[in-house]
Amino acid sequence: MSANLQLTPDGRLRHLLTLEGLPARILTQILDTAESFIPVGERELKKVPLLRGKAVFNLFFENSTRTRTTFEIAAKRLSADVINLNIATSATNKGETLLDTVANLSAMQADMFVVRHASSGAPHLIARHVAPHISVVNAGDGRCAHPTQGLLDMFTIRHYKGGFHNLRVAIVGDVLHSRVARSQIHALTTLGCPEVRVVAPKTLLPRDVDSMGVHVHHKMETGIKDCDVVIMLRLQNERMQGALLPSAGEYYKYWGLTPDKLKRAKPDAIVMHPGPMNRGVEIDSDVADGKHSVILPQVTFGIAVRMAVMSMVAGSGA
Amino acid sequence: MNIDNPNQLIDRLVAQIAPLMQDDCAFVGIHSGGVWVMEALAERLGRDLPTGTLDISFYRDDFSRIxxxxxxxxxxxxxxxxxxxxxxxxxxxxxxxxxxxxxxxLFDYGRPASIRLAVLVDRGGRELPICADFAGARLELAPGQHVALLRDDAGELHLSLNQGAA
Incomplete structure (x- = not known):
């Protein structure tokens, strides 16, 4: 259903809501297009005229500095006009419904909505109700999906490893609450990665983990052994209160990525993290700043990937 | 005019361009066919001048249409x-x-001293006030006709001329 909502009848990307069900052809096209946006970011004049005159509304019903900023930079580098709405502090507090908010912004001649929402499925709901010329890009919804993060992670892996077909990838940490992990798993599987591992304590794994086509590991040492890519997930501090975990210190001891634990991965392994990092909780500073870390390039690539997604959905109505 | 052999057309371009080359020149090809021609020109002119490639997809005027x-x-x-x-x-x-x-x-990279245009085939049919300074061949084709440069697996260039669906 999402796939149909996301693609035009002739198979072009109409909205980006989730990576689940998107064909490898589309994922690869996004990564290839992003590749062509990389040199634009390296120029002195970092702009192309593609979305000149288009109005992109950043609808953030949940706080996020990095994601909102990179979407804003991406839209501006495409020459779009960007309007940032921090909805957490505005109309919905006065009782307006989500669809009324969207209808009002559509009346202001919006061309694209970038949506971050605490409720899973909110971007889908908006996509079903917008006018044919308006595109929706999911910037993270509940525990469901964070497709542009998943895509920038794929871009990063492809950049450093050349492809997916011989890779062993470990996703470590709070998979249960992570929309990022879900998007990564869908993308890796679709792009032909033969071994995706999730490495986490039982309390931080979703119940349906067995149906996701991944190998489950409950020990860090075996979980990242011989891996080409180690993706650390952020431990969301608020989870501590839910009795899912004893303490941050305890978590670091068993699940924090230290230089010593990293030795079990391949010598040329890359370490990724979607940010924001908790140093000394899920990742040691020596790893975060070390030679295996590609965490900052991930951020740079994220801009090119978001430019690719926005230009593809904006052109799909043509 | 016979346009069967792209290499002859490239020779003709080289003859036109060679006398004008200076140290502060650079070659820039437009993807994909223009890059092939540019590489051939740069090689035959034998000057060690800088080269670049452009993909104009982000600058097309028909983005909102296609x-x-x-x-x-x-x-x-x-x-x-x-x-x-x-x-x-x-x-x-x-x-x-x-x-x-x-x-x-190109102007988003800087302000060039000059831009001159070299094309393998000028087929006519202009919709903008642009002309080629150098052309391997100049033709007047009907709108339905289609000329395209192809490169085979061995790296050889071929020109194909189709009448198109009239």
Whole structure:
């Protein structure tokens, strides 16, 4: 259903809501297009005229500095006009419904909505109700999906490893609450990665983990052994209160990525993290700043990937 | 005019361009056919001048009508455009819209001293005030006719002329 909502009848990307069900052809096209946006970011004049005159509304019903900023930079580098709405502090507090908010912004001649929402499925709901010329890009919804993060992670892996077909990838940490992990798993599987591992304590794994086509590991040492890519997930501090975990210190001891634990991965392994990092909780500073870390390039690539997604959905109505 | 042999047309271009080459020149090809022609020109002219490639997909004037091209290649201009004499190279000159987009893209890298245009085939049918400074062949084709440069697996260039569906 999402796939149909996301693609035009002739198979072009109409909205980006989730990576689940998107064909490898589309994922690869996004990564290839992003590749062509990389040199634009390296120029002195970092702009192309593609979305000149288009109005992109950043609808953030949940706080996020990095994601909102990179979407804003991406839209501006495409020459779009960007309007940032921090909805957490505005109309919905006065009782307006989500669809009324969207209808009002559509009346202001919006061309694209970038949506971050605490409720899973909110971007889908908006996509079903917008006018044919308006595109929706999911910037993270509940525990469901964070497709542009998943895509920038794929871009990063492809950049450093050349492809997916011989890779062993470990996703470590709070998979249960992570929309990022879900998007990564869908993308890796679709792009032909033969071994995706999730490495986490039982309390931080979703119940349906067995149906996701991944190998489950409950020990860090075996979980990242011989891996080409180690993706650390952020431990969301608020989870501590839910009795899912004893303490941050305890978590670091068993699940924090230290230089010593990293030795079990391949010598040329890359370490990724979607940010924001908790140093000394899920990742040691020596790893975060070390030679295996590609965490900052991930951020740079994220801009090119978001430019690719926005230009593809904006052109799909043509 | 016989356009069967692209190599002859490239020879003709080389003869026109060679006397004008200076140290502050650079070659820039437009993807994909223009890059092939540019590489052939640069090789035959034998001058060690900087080269670059442009993909105009992000600068097309029909984006809102046809969307983004599914296969975009990165543009690479590994030299300072500022004050360079740029020889812009494409395979076929038709409406002039590609050249317009390429010039806009080039200016986003800097202000060249000059831009001159070399094309393998000028087929007529311009929709913009753009003309080729150098052309391997100049034809007047009907709108339904289609000329395209192809490169086979061995790297050999071929020109195909189709009457199209009239």
């Amino acid at each position: 969307g983004l091209h599914p296969e975009v290649k990165p543009s690479q201009i590994p030299f300072d455009v500022e004050n360079r004499h740029v020889l812009l190279v494409d395979d076929v000159l038709y409406t002039g819209r590609t050249v317009r987009a390429a010039m806009n893209l």
